[in-house]
Amino acid sequence: MAAEKTKRKLTTILSADVKGYSRLMGEDEEWTVRTLKGYKEVMGNLIQQHRGRVVDAIGDNLMAEFASVVDAVECGVEIQQALRAKNALLPETRRVEFRIGINLGDVIEDGERIYGDGVNIAARLEGLAQAGGICISESAYQQIENKLPLRYEDLGEHQFKNIAKPVRVYRAQIEPEAADEKKAKPRQWQRPAIGLVVILIVVVAVVVIWKLYTSPAPKMEAASEEQMALPLPDKPSIAVLAFDNLSGDPKQEYFSDGITEEIITGLSKMPKLFVIARNSSFTFKGKAVNVQEVGRKLGVSYVLEGSVRKEKGQVRITVQLIDAQTGGHVWSERYNRDLRDIFALQDEVTLAVIRAMRVKLTDGEQAALWQRKGLTNNLEAFEKYLQGRDYSIQMTARANDKARQLYEEAIALDPGFAMVYAKLAWTHMLDVNWGWSKDRRESARKAYETANKALTLDDSLDSAHYILGSLHLFIMHQHDKAIAEGERGVELNPNGHEALFALGVFLTLAGRPAEAITVLNKAIRLNPMPPAMYYGRLGDSYRLTNQIDKAIATLEKGLRVQPDNTTCLLQLAAAYSQADRQEDASRTAAEFRRLNPKWSLETYAKIYKDPAAAEQLVNALKKAGL
Numbered sequence: 001m002a003a004e005k006t007k008r009k010l011t012t013i014l015s016a017d018v019k020g021y022s023r024l025m026g027e028d029e030e031w032t033v034r035t036l037k038g039y040k041e042v043m044g045n046l047i048q049q050h051r052g053r054v055v056d057a058i059g060d061n062l063m064a065e066f067a068s069v070v071d072a073v074e075c076g077v078e079i080q081q082a083l084r085a086k087n088a089l090l091p092e093t094r095r096v097e098f099r100i101g102i103n104l105g106d107v108i109e110d111g112e113r114i115y116g117d118g119v120n121i122a123a124r125l126e127g128l129a130q131a132g133g134i135c136i137s138e139s140a141y142q143q144i145e146n147k148l149p150l151r152y153e154d155l156g157e158h159q160f161k162n163i164a165k166p167v168r169v170y171r172a173q174i175e176p177e178a179a180d181e182k183k184a185k186p187r188q189w190q191r192p193a194i195g196l197v198v199i200l201i202v203v204v205a206v207v208v209i210w211k212l213y214t215s216p217a218p219k220m221e222a223a224s225e226e227q228m229a230l231p232l233p234d235k236p237s238i239a240v241l242a243f244d245n246l247s248g249d250p251k252q253e254y255f256s257d258g259i260t261e262e263i264i265t266g267l268s269k270m271p272k273l274f275v276i277a278r279n280s281s282f283t284f285k286g287k288a289v290n291v292q293e294v295g296r297k298l299g300v301s302y303v304l305e306g307s308v309r310k311e312k313g314q315v316r317i318t319v320q321l322i323d324a325q326t327g328g329h330v331w332s333e334r335y336n337r338d339l340r341d342i343f344a345l346q347d348e349v350t351l352a353v354i355r356a357m358r359v360k361l362t363d364g365e366q367a368a369l370w371q372r373k374g375l376t377n378n379l380e381a382f383e384k385y386l387q388g389r390d391y392s393i394q395m396t397a398r399a400n401d402k403a404r405q406l407y408e409e410a411i412a413l414d415p416g417f418a419m420v421y422a423k424l425a426w427t428h429m430l431d432v433n434w435g436w437s438k439d440r441r442e443s444a445r446k447a448y449e450t451a452n453k454a455l456t457l458d459d460s461l462d463s464a465h466y467i468l469g470s471l472h473l474f475i476m477h478q479h480d481k482a483i484a485e486g487e488r489g490v491e492l493n494p495n496g497h498e499a500l501f502a503l504g505v506f507l508t509l510a511g512r513p514a515e516a517i518t519v520l521n522k523a524i525r526l527n528p529m530p531p532a533m534y535y536g537r538l539g540d541s542y543r544l545t546n547q548i549d550k551a552i553a554t555l556e557k558g559l560r561v562q563p564d565n566t567t568c569l570l571q572l573a574a575a576y577s578q579a580d581r582q583e584d585a586s587r588t589a590a591e592f593r594r595l596n597p598k599w600s601l602e603t604y605a606k607i608y609k610d611p612a613a614a615e616q617l618v619n620a621l622k623k624a625g626l
Contacts (some may be wrong), residue, residue, distance in 0.1 A: 004249035005023065007109040008116075010067045010350050012050070012072040012140065014098045015122035016079070016463035018060035019131040026327070033326060034059060035096050039086065043079050043098075050075035055114055055177070058322065059329020062098075063122070065114060069104050069143040076100045076134045077150070077174050084132055103137040108309075110246055115307065115318065121167055124160040125130035127350050128177025129170055144190045150174065162336040210512035214231070230299025230528060236357045237300040239324075240264045242285035243317070244307040255397055258386030259281075259317065259346065263304075266350035268495035272359050276300055277527035289489040295324025303329065304353055315339045321356045331356035340379055376410075376417040384410035384421050392423065397436040400427050418457035422464040425451035431468055444475045465489035466502035479510035490519075497526040507536050511610035513544035532558040536567030543575045546615055551575040566596055570604075570621070577620040585624035593626065601626055 018250035025030040043062060044054050052066040052075060066072040080100065085439055103125060105118025123136055129135040136144075136207040141152060151173045157166040165292070245256040261278050268275045274610050276298050286293060291303045306319035333352060337345050364449040376382050388587035391399040404427040410420045419566035428447035431437035454464040469485030485502030493499055504520035507513070520538040524530050535558025542551035552575045568593040576585035593599070601621055608614040 008106055009109055010104070011114065011118065012066065012069045012102065012104050013107070013119055013122040013170055013561045014064045014066065014072050014076055014100060015112070015119070015126045016062045016098045016101050018240060019097050019099055021060040023624060024094075026075065027093075028440075029326070031094075031449075032096070033096075033328070039083060039096055039098070042086070044083050045359070046075055046078050047081065047493075050078075050377065050443065055112065058320065058327070061329050061332075063119070064386055065107075067103070069140045070147050071526055073134070073136065073140070073144055073148060073150075076102055080132050080134065080174055086131075088527045095215065097131035099126045099128060099129035099131060100134045101127070101136070102134065102140050104139040104143060105137075109544070110244070115246055115309070117163060121160065122165060124158075124163070124167075125169060128155065128158065132170040133279050134174060136170050136172060138170070141168075141170045162334055216524050225239055230297075230525065232301060233274040234300060235272055236302065236388075237276070237357055238267065238302040238304060238353070238357065239281045239294060239298045239300045240278075240304045241265070241306075242282045243295070243305070243319075246307045246309040246316075247311055252310055254387050254390035255310050255383070255579065258389060259305075259308050259342075259390070262346045263350050263353070266347060267353065268493055269493050270354060270359070273354070273357070273495065274300070275526070277497040278528075279497075279531070280527050280529040283529050290320045292327050300324055302357060310339065310397065313339050315342055317345065317349060319353070321353060340381070342379070343375070374463070375419055376414045378414040378417070381410040381413035381417055383422070384409040385417070385423070388420075388423060392426065397434070400430050400436060403427055416457060418454050418461060419463075421450050421454035421457065422461050422467065425454060425464065425467050429470060433470075444471060447471055460492050460494050462489040462493040462499045466499045469506055472555075473506055473509060474607060477609075482506040483510055487493070495526060497523045497530075500526065501530075501534060501537070504541070508537060508541045508544065509607050509609060509611060511608070513541040513613075517545070526594075530561075532565035532568050534560035535557070535561065536565060536571055539568065539575065540571045543571060543578065544616075548575055552579065564595055566592060572619055573624045574620040577624040582621060582623070585620075587622065589624040589626045 021032075040062060044057075047054055050066065050071045051068070052071060054062065054064050056063045057352070059388065064072075064075075066075070068464075079098070083096070087097060090096075100121045101124065103118055103122040105116070107116040107118040108112040110276060125135040125137060133156070136152075136573055145152075153173060154172040155169040155171055156554055159166045166620075177622075194589070214364070238326075240260055241258045244376065245253045247255070264275060264278050264281070267273055280298060291305075294303050301324055302314050303322050303324045304319060305322070306317060309316040315337055317335045317337075319335075321330040322328065323330050325611045331352070333349075335345055335349065376385070384406045388403040389393045389404065391403035404424060407420050407424040407427065410417055411424070414420075425447045428443045428450065431443040432440055437443035446448060447467060450466045451464045454461050455468075465485045466489040469482040469489070472485060473482035481618045483503070483506045486499065486506045489496065489499035490503050500519055500523035504516045504523060507516035507519060517538065518539060520534065524534055524538070527534070535554050539551045539555035539558065542554055543547075552572065555568050555572040557576060558565055559572065562568070569588055573585050573589040573592060576588060601618060605614040605618050608617065
């Protein structure tokens, strides 16, 4: 069934990019973007005239497809001739010269996008082309050899990265003299006319260049820092969007999501980076996204997007890094590997992204990235782990049970897989927190044992530390031990929003709400689209520091995210009560009680270390009617 869902077709792919694009951007970014936009409009019109369609046009890259090789090559020639005329009007150092590669090959069709070796070969061919030139593959050459008045130079066979077989390459010689060697020389009477034409061209060129450099530049469409919804961090920042699943089987979604999250985890370990949490970047999953809008909403400089295809023991990953402010293409790569190499491939992609962001790692940081501490080299155990994680995020009792089953199966396959023990501990912790367990104390005991087992195998797992911290606080009311575990978790993963959130909660309940506000705001900055619980705990901290207006605004925001969130309802009822808004307090308290009929105020108040804080909460909630 999966194979039937994968749409394939034979098509002609034209791939183009700008030679020296980085240099041009470095010299004059605005001018380059403006000029490039005009050149792409010319290319798009010519592609349409030759019955083709533009598939992608990110940064300096453009990809198009045609039903006919003849149409594609004719279009490529006309593009180069048109751009050559435009470049003739510019100084040599300012010329925007495209290289074009053309290939006839089999591709996978996914909506408006196409993928596969057919596309990859076209991209590799453009790299062999000269500035203003065209290279074509042997498969394209065989279809067009005698159909156009062009000459072709055989460049021999080339072995391209991630392409199994060598590809014979031909360079199309599109200069006028090469197109027709028998072209007659100009007659005597033609020479004055030609001279006049040359003079006219020079005059026109001078006027155009003068207008180009004296006219005010049009406004850029790129998002400026002032337009950002969130301020940019003081270090390179990135959001990794959910990779597309191109396996042709929706059941493989867990794998593409899992690979994305592993790359996020790898990037998060680097203190020199600011990495947006999965929870926020995955909100764009399945949507047609504008990268600049993503950058604005999440407050980052870069966005990484990609795709994963897993089929018959092979995995193919395509990634591209985009400047979120200009929308310009920074770096891209395609990886085609044996599925058993997936572990090394994840780290390779992560390191390539870091380098593309121009972040220099010390030897120790690079070594830490390649160390697979806490993970496994057992492919079957790894897949069970990814499947379990896919269930964990659903946050239902049934899904939690299924996740626990898969984690236990992964442990049976690899008893040394530390990360799975941490995830298993989390399933028991969720049972405790949400009342899904028949025996709360037994679930707490299992959570404690499995979290400690994870740390015995690998003490660098931040998740195991904040799970232990939660048990110390909510089960044993050991606030200082909880804070110590939370601080260790944050130390291990500076980009870990969950560890920061846990520490913020521990600080709030330990009587240190002012410190908690700073920590919780950091967690929300890393996860700008957080679950309602984050606002619930931040609102509690504002309430405890007598910032009642901020508390109410924050808690109301949390209820807009999740109207039935019990933490937000409870804290908002208390905040309304402290603000003497009794009608609002009573209404909110009644809604909380409807959702939690067995809840005990006295039991809940025990989680606060400071007796004064507990008393303040109890009095406010009793006044609200609880």
